[in-house]
Amino acid sequence: MLNNYWCVSSLFIHDAIIVTQNSAREVLRGNILVRDGKIESVGKEHMDADSTVEAGGKIAIPGLINTHCHVAMTHLRGKLDDISLEKFLERTFKLDSERSNAGIYNSSLLGMYEMLDSGITSFVDLYYSEEVIAKAVRESGIRGFLSWVTLDEDKTTQKGSPLKNAERFISNFRNDELVIPSVGIQGVYAAGDEVYLGAKELAEKKDTIIHGHLAETREEVYNFLNQHNGVRPTEHLEKIGFLNPRFLAAHGVWNTLHEVRLMGKNGVKLSWNPVSNAKLGIGGMAPVPEYLANGVSVSIGSDSCGSNNTQDVFQGMKFGSIWVKSDRWNPAITNAQAILDMATVNAAASLNRPDLGSLEPGKSADIVLLDTRTPRLMLTDEITAVSNIVYSADASCVSDVIVNGRLIKSDGHLAKFNSKDFQDAEFV
């Protein structure tokens, strides 16, 4: 049955609670028609299609978007926990430099199935060997925004120039339906001004985003400060002309209010990684209310399986929301709608992909159904839907996942995933 779905050109989703995430944030009970990878209609009408999914009151949401991860590190799950940040970074860098292509491929494919299984239809990845990860993207059917990491040549195990490697990767994968290549940057602790400006130039030339770490840890910020006469990293990046709307910065925990304003003024986007930031004990919470107040688009990233240890945006939404409330002693400082926006429309804006993040005619058909027959979602109606997505739902509620019009998960089962395929596979 699933193999048929995989290939059908039109699909009718019947009788769902549709959380449209359109500009009015409408939630309505109705139907969705998908044709040739696009949403053709959202409404009350019954339409003919090659196949029908009987939603029976399930909640339909735009596919969740994970805006920061290192999917090839999925095999590190459970291996780097409960140690100091110093030891964590040391072990991670060492393990990262000893990978085989087979290990990168298998780890990535497993991580992509984990994401699809929990309702993520797009993710942003920062790593090297992205051409290997791209193959896993095609195999799994997820949408991968793959940023080839650049950094100083003397600080990497990449062969050749990271900037040239990134350019080659982007040139080879232009205009793929599921693989969207872009420029990555490691962070100020590993990349000098030349690399930053080269990355920006490359992104402009190839019309891609730039994705990289920014102000994650105290140590990286204070080391930089000491080496740059008290100038902070984000201030410095503004000075050299790097800050620009293509830049999707991950973390942004150790930014001052002045730096937050610089990001807002220059159109920089933030991928907030609440679970990873907390678990690594990097100190404090990213100043999310201040980012939002200064016009920075905030989305949610999982970060790697070494520091999260899942690639789960439901956890990111719930923990992110309650962390802000707790941090500011104010349960009303954020709300479920603002948090769901982060995982959908804000993320789509950060990727310059207005076709993603909402369920509206003409948009790409990335759709997730949440099962309201489960105990934890059973009493959901149009009024409680958004709250229940953010505060109650988890991966166990995800019954159907559609990416680009293809039904990847159906009635709780991932079509192409078979745990036996991974037995005895190489993961390092």
Add this chain to the structure above:
Amino acid sequence: MLNNYWCVSSLFIHDAIIVTQNSAREVLRGNILVRDGKIESVGKEHMDADSTVEAGGKIAIPGLINTHCHVAMTHLRGKLDDISLEKFLERTFKLDSERSNAGIYNSSLLGMYEMLDSGITSFVDLYYSEEVIAKAVRESGIRGFLSWVTLDEDKTTQKGSPLKNAERFISNFRNDELVIPSVGIQGVYAAGDEVYLGAKELAEKKDTIIHGHLAETREEVYNFLNQHNGVRPTEHLEKIGFLNPRFLAAHGVWNTLHEVRLMGKNGVKLSWNPVSNAKLGIGGMAPVPEYLANGVSVSIGSDSCGSNNTQDVFQGMKFGSIWVKSDRWNPAITNAQAILDMATVNAAASLNRPDLGSLEPGKSADIVLLDTRTPRLMLTDEITAVSNIVYSADASCVSDVIVNGRLIKSDGHLAKFNSKDFQDAEFV
């Protein structure tokens, strides 16, 4: 098949990664034999039994224990979010006073299925009308530690004296296999010394625990302080002789180090409710490292669906752990083993039930299997099992749940739960 399991007298679980939670915290690959509601053996041997569960490398853990909730409030999910604490409490108290028995029963039953579905085999409840909730316990097959709440007569809608109601409930339900009645207490804002001491006397007479709120919000603590010449609630409870090893206190956020020490000295137990505390923005985190350092047994509670909005101990473990790490800027301040202990052996100790919380011969057979064929648990081995339970697993991984030797959930399906049974049901 499930109906057979429900009644079998012996059950053999074959080939699991067994996280025993025994005193050596052994994790071993092997088998578990269950007979007449008890664990008969844990080890490598193959045994004959009426039925066999082929675990095929699934992780076996002791059933999780949720040490604080109000299960009858499950219907409030999604209805009290993102508002001030004042408004939250006001609305909750109003809604709580307008319940029907049918509403209490159906809400409770739905909440119990939610807990069983996510690997919880025992829960502690604080509410009135516990005789109605007890019926839902029997129907669902979960283990319910039901604390009938006591408070001043002029502050309740209970008919008659809450202490007498509690005594009647405890007398009627003595020695039930699944229903374990006990004395509840609302908190210092609603119960005077007479009720506290009456509750203690009743608990001693009937040999039960006492379960109640303590130092949850700033407001309740500072109101008390103002009315008691600067004496703090927990100090006061010690002074009047209330603090004792039967007392399982929920929250304990706004306790000073002096009060933490008083709790340790008097054998009081803490039910920590990290998700609820954060979501309500009550200010800061309970001083968990200090509780542990002072010998207080710390376990994990979900609190109600109005403030969590799930009854999920996996979320409590993961969020609790990363919150402590973040709060103290130290990822090594706690570890997965200490957190899993909270949800299992610590909780069992808090309930004075050494037969629960570990997988050892002679213990009660409350066992949960986590599916290692899921993407998020697939690479788990004996070394990473504990980390992956705490940081990676969620309800989507729970495939089998056994309570008191009965298989309640099998291969992902709750035996007795049918969402249709709840259609058009009364929940208020």
